[in-house]
Amino acid sequence: MPRFAAVLAPGRAEARAHLDALGATGPTEDPAGLVPAEPGHATAPFTVAGRTAVGEVTLHNRAVLFDALAARRTPAPDGCPDGELLVRAWLGLGERGIRLAEGMFALAVLDGDDLVLIRDHVGARTLYYARAAGAWAASSSLRALRRWPALDTGLNLPAVRSFLTFAYLPGEKTLLRGVYEVLPGRILRLRGDGTAGAAVFWEPREESGDEHRDRPAELRLLLEQATARRLPDAEPVAVLLSGGVDSSLVTALAAKLHTHPVHTYSISFGRELPNELGYSGLVAAHCQTGHRVLDVSGEDVASRLADAAALLDSPVGDPLTVPNLLLAEAVAADSHRVVLNGEGGDPVFGGPKNLPMLVHEQHRAATGEGEPRSTAYLRSYRKCWADLPDLLTRDALRALADAPRPERFVEPYLEGPDRMSLLLNQLLHCNLRTKGAHHILTKVERLTASQGLQGRSPLFDRRVVDHAFATPPALKLRGTVEKWVLKEAVRDLLPDTVVDRPKSGMRVPVQQWLTGPLRDLAGELLLGAAARRRGLFRPAAVRTWMRGEGSVLPRQGGKLWLVLTLELWLRAYDL
Numbered sequence: 125m126p127r128f129a130a131v132l133a134p135g136r137a138e139a140r141a142h143l144d145a146l147g148a149t150g151p152t153e154d155p156a157g158l159v160p161a162e163p164g165h166a167t168a169p170f171t172v173a174g175r176t177a178v179g180e181v182t183l184h185n186r187a188v189l190f191d192a193l194a195a196r197r198t199p200a201p202d203g204c205p206d207g208e209l210l211v212r213a214w215l216g217l218g219e220r221g222i223r224l225a226e227g228m229f230a231l232a233v234l235d236g237d238d239l240v241l242i243r244d245h246v247g248a249r250t251l252y253y254a255r256a257a258g259a260w261a262a263s264s265s266l267r268a269l270r271r272w273p274a275l276d277t278g279l280n281l282p283a284v285r286s287f288l289t290f291a292y293l294p295g296e297k298t299l300l301r302g303v304y305e306v307l308p309g310r311i312l313r314l315r316g317d318g319t320a321g322a323a324v325f326w327e328p329r330e331e332s333g334d335e336h337r338d339r340p341a342e343l344r345l346l347l348e349q350a351t352a353r354r355l356p357d358a359e360p361v362a363v364l365l366s367g368g369v370d371s372s373l374v375t376a377l378a379a380k381l382h383t384h385p386v387h388t389y390s391i392s393f394g395r396e397l398p399n400e401l402g403y404s405g406l407v408a409a410h411c412q413t414g415h416r417v418l419d420v421s422g423e424d425v426a427s428r429l430a431d432a433a434a435l436l437d438s439p440v441g442d443p444l445t446v447p448n449l450l451l452a453e454a455v456a457a458d459s460h461r462v463v464l465n466g467e468g469g470d471p472v473f474g475g476p477k478n479l480p481m482l483v484h485e486q487h488r489a490a491t492g493e494g495e496p497r498s499t500a501y502l503r504s505y506r507k508c509w510a511d512l513p514d515l516l517t518r519d520a521l522r523a524l525a526d527a528p529r530p531e532r533f534v535e536p537y538l539e540g541p542d543r544m545s546l547l548l549n550q551l552l553h554c555n556l557r558t559k560g561a562h563h564i565l566t567k568v569e570r571l572t573a574s575q576g577l578q579g580r581s582p583l584f585d586r587r588v589v590d591h592a593f594a595t596p597p598a599l600k601l602r603g604t605v606e607k608w609v610l611k612e613a614v615r616d617l618l619p620d621t622v623v624d625r626p627k628s629g630m631r632v633p634v635q636q637w638l639t640g641p642l643r644d645l646a647g648e649l650l651l652g653a654a655a656r657r658r659g660l661f662r663p664a665a666v667r668t669w670m671r672g673e674g675s676v677l678p679r680q681g682g683k684l685w686l687v688l689t690l691e692l693w694l695r696a697y698d699l
Contacts, residue, residue: 127164128178129263130232131272132239132314143169143178143232162265163574165249172211179231179242180249180264181207182578184353184585185224189213192224207231214242214311219325222311226353226586228569228578230264230306237316245326245586247308247561249569250437254303260314262306266437267697270300277301279699281520282527284660284690288508288515291441291686292563294533298438299699305438308561326586328553330544331594339595340612343588347613350585351377354464360385362455362463363413364448367403369611369623371466374582376617378464379411387414389455389463391447393633394421403622410619418454420447422633422641429642433689434696435574440567441507441686443632449571456575463572467564468583471555472592473607474600476626478551480504482601485547497538498531501554508683515665515687533558548597560584635681638688639672646670646684649691658694661687 130143145166165180183189183206190209193200198216200209210229213221228248233240239260243251253262257274270277280301286293296304306312309326351374355361363375365388379386388411390404401417408415425446432445455463470477481497481504488494495503502509509530513521537543537554544550565584572579582588592600595609602608611623638646649655650666669684 126166127162127263127265127268128166128180128232129265129268129272130178130234130239130261132234132237132260132316143176143234145169145178162268163576164264165573165578166264167205167207170205170208170211172208173215175211175215175233175235177207177211177231177233179207179210179229181205181210181227181229181231183209183225183227183229185226188224188226189221192217192221210242219311219323223325228580232262235313239314241306241310241312241314243306243308243310245309246556246565246584246589248565248581248584250566251306252298252303252437253306253312253314254300255314255318256302258318262314266298266300266303269303270697275302277303279658279694281523284520285512285516285524285527286530286533287439287441287690288512288686289502289530290505290533290558290563291507292559292566293438294558294562299693299697305562308557328556328589328593330546330549335596339591339599339609343591343595343609343613346585346588346591347373347582348377348381350582350588351464352381353585354462354580354582355382356384356462358384359462360387360460362386362458362460363388364451364455364463364465365390365404365407365413365415366466367400367405367407367622368466368469369607369614369618369625370469370583372403372407372618372622373610373614374464374466375407375411375413376614377582379413380617385414386411387416387458387460389451390415390417391444391451392417392419393447393631394419397631397633397636399631403625406619407622416454416458418447418451420450422637424450425637426641426645429645429688430692430696432571433692435570436567436693437570438562438566439689439693440563441689442563442567443634443637443682443685445567445571445689447632448567449574452572452575452577452579456577460577462578462580464580464582465568466583467568467581468560468588469607469610471552471560471564472583472589473610474548474552474597476606477504478548478555478601478606481551482547496531497550498535501534501538501551502530506682508686511665511683515661517659517662520660544593546597548601549593552593552600556589634685635672638670638681638684642688643670646688649695650687654695655691658699 126145128145145168169178193216196216200212229244230249230251231242241251241262252266252269261272263269277300280299283297283299311323313321365371365375388408428446432449484500534554538550568579599609615623669680
């Protein structure tokens with residue numbers, strides 16, 4: 125299935141608009157020149173009440189929208205497609221109609237002289253836009269948008285710094301100058317006169333509530349509903365199972381609720397390396413799933429790294445990108461259409477990566493000293509932010525001297541006037557709106573869609589997220605136990621060994637890859653003529669990192685991975 129693009133030229137009397145679903149051979153009429161083959165979930169343009177629309181829309185609660193429209197005496201036709209139903213909900217119920225929707229959607233609607241863009245609550249699907257030659261253009265594909273002939277763009281250097289700071293791009297700006305990403309939970313109106321306005325239809329909110337509520341029981345019901353809504357009809361379902369509690373609970377819920385077989389898929393990087401295969405195998409046996417372990421070697425990663433980078437609209441500095449692509453290929457080869465995952469547990473319920481910030485806050489409270497929260501957050505991320513003066517060339521640093529600081533992406537959540545009152549909730553809100561929308565969900569969507577799959581994330585369900593932010597922080601991080609309320613909600617479904625194990629994360633042998641199968645590739649790419657002409661990185665710094673030396677020890681592997689990922693993405697986009 126394709127992705128989509130839309131172009132709107134202004135002028136009420138002679139307005140012209142083109143909305144296309146981009147297939148393997150391109151749209152039948154292509155005045156915008158947008159013709160690349162882009163795998164995705166778009167449908168052909170359709171018309172509702174005089175508005176033409178196109179989008180990638182998958183709804184998980186159609187019945188709720190049908191009932192809400194019927195109550196307003198604007199019923200939707202039985203069996204209308206998801207995209208049409210969402211447009212009818214917007215036209216009949218306004219922002220409330222979009223807020224009620226549960227699903228994955230990026231939608232473009234021509235409304236008179238305006239182009240209206242709508243992105244789902246948490247950012248499961250992406251949507252980009254730009255203005256050139258007096259016209260607006262939008263697309264679910266950054267590559268397609270770049271090929272719009274009217275758009276003259278190049279590399280956005282501040283976004284390079286943002287990527288090296290976060291390992292993803294956390295805000296509206298992309299790596300292409302003048303091209304922007306619609307933020308999740310937003311309705312963006314691009315007007316024919318060149319102005320734009322945004323409305324926020326959903327943000328999670330803190331709630332005090334009744335302290336005596338049974339939060340685990342409430343959450344359990346929501347988890348079951350979220351998982352049930354994402355199960356396919358009358359066919360088996362696949363689940364990506366790492367062995368951690370998040371993917372394990374999704375597996376257990378799918379096995380409990382689905383009336384068809386559940387098949388689980390895990391990754392092995394070699395039995396001699398630390399792994400979680402014992403846990404994933406235990407969960408698969410406990411839930412009686414059909415289980416498959418995919419062996420991924422360093423040679424596999426080296427041969428497919430460029431492919432994975434080219435599939436992403438923005439680079440993602442996650443070493444699991446290639447393994448995730450190989451898993452998607454394996455799932456698709458087994459004829460599945462839907463694959464569930466356990467993504468979302470950490471940014472929604474409080475994983476262990478928040479602990480450095482909590483320790484920093486205790487120190488600051490006790491001593492009255494310490495960095496601003498936004499600065500401490502970037503430092504705790506342990507990416508390339510602190511190393512940029514040594515990594516970037518003098519020309520790049522000079523060009524960035526007056527650019528806005530990377531802290532601006534996290535300040536609204538941690539230090540802004542409208543931030544949540546409780547620090548853990550501030551951190552979770554920040555993680556949800558930055559890493560969740562621009563890293564986790566983006567990676568899942570693009571890699572699964574490339575194989576014709578729908579990757580669905582029950583833990584990112586909007587009602588599950590709402591419940592998490594209405595839960596007191598002491599029930600999310602209870603002593604040294606992270607995600608306590610989530611674990612208690614599913615304790616009866618899984619062995620205690622899995623529920624109570626400390627989080628370790630999937631240990632990816634990045635350092636072994638970079639000193640083995642990827643060594644020559646990294647040297648050729650990062651020290652070659654193309655990288656030198658671009659002038660972003662100091663060759664001496666790259667050589668030092670490749671030798672495993674310098675101030676970045678012991679994390680030079682992960683940081684070098686970011687630089688390599690960025691270089692491959694820039695080449696894929698001819699930048």
